[in-house]
Amino acid sequence: MQIFGAYALLLAFVLAVYGILAGIVGLAVGHKRLQASAQRASLMVFPAVVAAVICLLGLIFHNDFSVAYIAEHSNRALPFYYKFAVLWSGQEGSLLFWSLLLSGYGYVALLTSGRRHPHLRGWVAIILSSLQAFFLLLNNFVASPFSSLPVGTPADGSGLNPLLQYTQMDIHPPILYLGYIGFSIPFAFALAALIKRAPGDRWIQVTRLWSMIAWGFLTVGIVLGGYWAYKVLGWGGYWAWDPVENAAFLPWLTGTAFLHSVMMQEKRGMLKVWNVWLIFATFLLTIFGTFLTRSGIVSSVHAFAQSSIGNYFVVFLVLIVAVCLFTFMRNRRSLRSANQLESTASRESGFLFNNFVLLVACFAILWGTLFPVLSEAIQGEKISVGREFFDRINIPLFLFLIFLTGVGPLLAWRRTSLGSLRRNFQWPALFGVVIVAVLLALGIRDPYPLVSFGLCGFVAATITGEFWRGARVLQSRGRNFPSAVIHLTMRNTRRYGGYIIHVGIILMAVGITGSAFNKDVEAPMPYGASMTIGPYQLTSQSYTQDDNANFSSEAEIIEVKRDGRDVATMYPSRRFYKASNQAQSMVAIRTRPLEDLYLVYAGDDPTSQQPILHAYLNPLIVWIWIGTLVVVFGIFVALLPNRRADATRPLSVGETREVVHA
Amino acid sequence: MRKTLVMLVLVLAAGAALRGDDARTRRIGEQLICTCGCTQNAMTCNHVGCPVVTQMQAEIRQRAASTDSDELVLQSFVQEYGTQVIANPTHVGFNRIAWIMPWVALGLGLALVLFFVKRWQHEPAAAGMAPPPTAVQARVQADIEAATREFLDS
Numbered sequence: 001m002q003i004f005g006a007y008a009l010l011l012a013f014v015l016a017v018y019g020i021l022a023g024i025v026g027l028a029v030g031h032k033r034l035q036a037s038a039q040r041a042s043l044m045v046f047p048a049v050v051a052a053v054i055c056l057l058g059l060i061f062h063n064d065f066s067v068a069y070i071a072e073h074s075n076r077a078l079p080f081y082y083k084f085a086v087l088w089s090g091q092e093g094s095l096l097f098w099s100l101l102l103s104g105y106g107y108v109a110l111l112t113s114g115r116r117h118p119h120l121r122g123w124v125a126i127i128l129s130s131l132q133a134f135f136l137l138l139n140n141f142v143a144s145p146f147s148s149l150p151v152g153t154p155a156d157g158s159g160l161n162p163l164l165q166y167t168q169m170d171i172h173p174p175i176l177y178l179g180y181i182g183f184s185i186p187f188a189f190a191l192a193a194l195i196k197r198a199p200g201d202r203w204i205q206v207t208r209l210w211s212m213i214a215w216g217f218l219t220v221g222i223v224l225g226g227y228w229a230y231k232v233l234g235w236g237g238y239w240a241w242d243p244v245e246n247a248a249f250l251p252w253l254t255g256t257a258f259l260h261s262v263m264m265q266e267k268r269g270m271l272k273v274w275n276v277w278l279i280f281a282t283f284l285l286t287i288f289g290t291f292l293t294r295s296g297i298v299s300s301v302h303a304f305a306q307s308s309i310g311n312y313f314v315v316f317l318v319l320i321v322a323v324c325l326f327t328f329m330r331n332r333r334s335l336r337s338a339n340q341l342e343s344t345a346s347r348e349s350g351f352l353f354n355n356f357v358l359l360v361a362c363f364a365i366l367w368g369t370l371f372p373v374l375s376e377a378i379q380g381e382k383i384s385v386g387r388e389f390f391d392r393i394n395i396p397l398f399l400f401l402i403f404l405t406g407v408g409p410l411l412a413w414r415r416t417s418l419g420s421l422r423r424n425f426q427w428p429a430l431f432g433v434v435i436v437a438v439l440l441a442l443g444i445r446d447p448y449p450l451v452s453f454g455l456c457g458f459v460a461a462t463i464t465g466e467f468w469r470g471a472r473v474l475q476s477r478g479r480n481f482p483s484a485v486i487h488l489t490m491r492n493t494r495r496y497g498g499y500i501i502h503v504g505i506i507l508m509a510v511g512i513t514g515s516a517f518n519k520d521v522e523a524p525m526p527y528g529a530s531m532t533i534g535p536y537q538l539t540s541q542s543y544t545q546d547d548n549a550n551f552s553s554e555a556e557i558i559e560v561k562r563d564g565r566d567v568a569t570m571y572p573s574r575r576f577y578k579a580s581n582q583a584q585s586m587v588a589i590r591t592r593p594l595e596d597l598y599l600v601y602a603g604d605d606p607t608s609q610q611p612i613l614h615a616y617l618n619p620l621i622v623w624i625w626i627g628t629l630v631v632v633f634g635i636f637v638a639l640l641p642n643r644r645a646d647a648t649r650p651l652s653v654g655e656t657r658e659v660v661h662a
Numbered sequence: 663m664r665k666t667l668v669m670l671v672l673v674l675a676a677g678a679a680l681r682g683d684d685a686r687t688r689r690i691g692e693q694l695i696c697t698c699g700c701t702q703n704a705m706t707c708n709h710v711g712c713p714v715v716t717q718m719q720a721e722i723r724q725r726a727a728s729t730d731s732d733e734l735v736l737q738s739f740v741q742e743y744g745t746q747v748i749a750n751p752t753h754v755g756f757n758r759i760a761w762i763m764p765w766v767a768l769g770l771g772l773a774l775v776l777f778f779v780k781r782w783q784h785e786p787a788a789a790g791m792a793p794p795p796t797a798v799q800a801r802v803q804a805d806i807e808a809a810t811r812e813f814l815d816s
Contacts, residue, residue: 235706242701270782341782347781356775364764371751371760379756384695386749387703393764 002067005055006146012048012099013136016040019129027122034120044348046103047134053100056093056145060086066153071143074158075579077549082165088173089164090483091294091309092145097174098290099135101181106132109185113206115136120203123192129300129335131184134316142309142324159579162551168228176221176248180286182214187283190276194327199333207279208262209639215255216635222248223508223628234585234600235618236520238624241390241517243298246369247289250362254282257358260351265337267413268348272335273328280324287317297373307444343415350408364393402509405502406459406601409466432458452513453608456506462498463506490643497638502633507627512597514620522602524610534617537561541569543611551575553586556601556611559624560590572601572613595619687726690735694722695749703749717745 002163026034060083065071068485073093074086088094106128114121139145161171171394186207225245226238239245256552258278295310341348368385375383410416410424435457436450444450466550467485474484489496521533525540532538541557555573559566570588577584583603590597598616605612691705698714700707704722707715721742725735741748755774 116693235702240702286772289806318781339778339782344779344783352775352779356771360764360768360771364768367763367767368760372746375751375756375760381744382746383751383757383760384746384749386695388750389695389760497673 001055001058002146006054008048008051009139012045013140015045016129016133016136020126023126029441039125042129043107044160046107048522049100049103063159065157068147068149071149071154071157073160078160082160085170089160092143095138095143096145099139101177105185107656120192123195124188127188127191162582162584164269164576166232172224172228175217175224179214179218179221182217183283183286185210186279190279194331197331205267212257218252219631224315234587236598241387243369244293246365247292249284250366251282253358253362254278261355264351269338272337301409316640345416347411347413354404357397361394361397395448402455406462409462428458428461431461446516449513449516456510459506463503491640493640494638497634500634500637501631504627504630507623511620517619519617521616525613526610533615535562551577570599574601591622596621687723690726691722693749694739694747697743697747
């Protein structure tokens with residue numbers, strides 16, 4: 001199986017290289033059959049990689065520790081559902097997993113979007129084959145997951161990293177990778193369109209569709225990473241501005257900018273050059289993020305071990321930039337835009353400012369992430385860049401972004417009249433002000449949370465207003481309100497799906513703002529001891545121990561009272577994984593809409609030998625996870641085709657007046 | 663009962679000595695990061711098995727209890743662990759660039775956006791595009807566009 005897997009990978013590499021060479025020659029000499037053959041080769045990379053992955057999974061499940069990768073990342077007692085995670089837990093396996101998803105994406109894209117864009121299909125296949133060839137080169141010759149151990153076969157493996165032995169880890173990396181790798185498809189279509197000098201109207205649609213899918217996966221992947229950190233790492237938070245977290249966030253920012261600015265191209269024929277470069281930048285940032293994670297140039301708990309593989313990524317990045325620049329310089333005339341703005345108070349301006357804020361945030365995060373490397377190169381000493389830097393720069397930017405999220409829908413394309421602005425702004429703005437006043441009355445004085453909650457209220461009110469006004473018009477045609485809302489949404493899924501995504505983002509913003517009120521207490525908690533955090537009284541009741549083949553564990557049993565009333569019993573625990581000789585905390589969390597009570601059994605104090613309990617009170621955090629679910633729902637809605645209008649008759653004068661004054 | 667109370671007081675006192683850090687300890691701790699590579703704050707890094715943080719936290723408490731100024735205490739950590747132990751760039755010398763650059767980017771970006779907004783406002787209409795509307799037309803058009811076309815667009 002090991003040999004078969006290695007040959008399957010080699011075959012995949014040969015097919016990808018053939019796809020590139022035959023594709024280019026076929027297009028150069030106009031040989032249709034050669035072009036078709038190249039495209040089929042590009043498609044067949046996927047089954048070949050699938051075969052290799054099945055072989056590796058077979059070896060993992062058969063505990064074949066003669067394979068170096070499996071000996072390092074698995075063990076016999078590892079539960080079967082975590083054995084899948086072995087596939088992406090190390091450098092070699094995760095690169096193979098990358099190839100699997102990339103070839104899978106390519107397969108689907110060529111068979112669907114590729115067929116609808118035959119004039120681009122040839123170049124899309126060549127570009128995708130080139131990307132596949134790079135990763136398969138690494139899979140075959142640099143970091144093969146099928147390499148044998150140089151000497152002997154151990155009786156058992158070193159085991160999977162305990163940090164990865166969580167349900168979230170079975171889904172977080174695949175989803176995040178789907179996001180990262182998904183941007184390869186819009187990149188391929190954008191580059192192919194530029195090479196073919198295709199006008200921007202048709203290819204931009206397919207690029208937007210695939211970007212939306214990739215963006216959705218990336219969003220969920222990033223949040224799942226935060227959820228995993230929150231549940232697993234035991235420091236009470238979900239985001240630490242770690243370089244690897246930042247690496248995932250950067251393409252998310254440029255991808256978000258693209259999903260907004262692409263509307264300018266679709267509706268007004270504007271920003272073609274900008275959009276092409278946003279897609280290029282998003283894809284480049286995904287590769288750059290992979291480079292950061294795998295090269296070891298920055299310190300991170302998420303990073304793979306330092307290796308020379310980073311050099312390959314540098315060369316790959318330089319090549320991609322060179323190809324993009326060369327193609328752009330050669331064919332930039334095909335991107336000539338009709339850039340005309342009639343008014344500053346227009347949706348076009350809103351999108352410009354939205355892109356500006358997203359790109360500045362992207363730059364600031366990239367700058368902060370790379371500054372340690374830069375400072376070491378220039379002044380010979382590494383300077384750390386921590387949370388304070390990122391918070392101080394990004395909080396004002398993201399508050400402005402939330403403001404724009406509310407303003408955008410209120411601005412009409414081309415020009416918005418003052419009266420319309422006033423009509424649309426007054427109630428949402430009043431709602432935001434009322435929220436701030438209520439919070440001030442409750443004693444909150446910190447300006448950032450006040451502004452954030454006020455803006456969230458403003459945006460929620462604008463979106464509610466959009467649904468309400470639209471539904472009211474349909475109500476006038478005899479529909480009840482819920483049916484009108486659904487009908488309205490289904491008639492313009494992109495627009496209203498986008499609003500639902502905004503609602504999700506606002507819910508997430510509410511959850512993130514809650515972190516301004518976090519509390520934590522740490523104290524020894526021997527049997528019978530108590531501590532207080534916020535309205536909760538915690539008392540240590542007892543201990544329990546467990547032992548199985550994979551780990552031994554001990555848990556502290558904590559009785560939780562709120563205002564003197566029993567509300568829960570919680571079991572923060574600590575596991576000791578036998579194969580890897582590593583200990584890991586298992587956090588106990590009590591989630592409520594207004595707060596999470598988060599308990600970490602931090603082990604025994606080295607001097608007093610008493611168990612230490614670290615308790616956190618994290619307000620509103622659950623809204624981050626709920627907001628993400630709303631974002632996912634919004635993405636589904638936005639990807640649905642529009643339902644046709646059920647009435648073709650023109651609006652009556654009365655209805656038009658109703659609409660105009662709504 | 664009395665014995666239990668004494669025990670409880672002792673336990674709480676030990677806890678306070680162990681974890682009830684004063685404002686100065688917290689202030690100094692917040693300016694330092696754990697050097698194990700996790701990039702977490704030295705006082706909040708609690709990932710189990712960290713080989714550095716227990717010793718670092720003990721040192722922070724010990725040095726914070728001294729009469730040295732905050733700067734001197736931080737400097738002692740720099741000498742022991744290197745400059746990367748400081749959580750954020752200082753506002754001195756080359757490090758100042760770290761703080762300045764994002765705002766420079768913000769300013770340049772804003773200037774660029776305003777430049778393009780102004781320039782595109784004076785751009786002639788593309789072929790096939792309607793001429794700019796008059797003030798009255800614009801108002802009617804905006805109202806209709808903001809309502810009819812956008813709400814009922816399908």
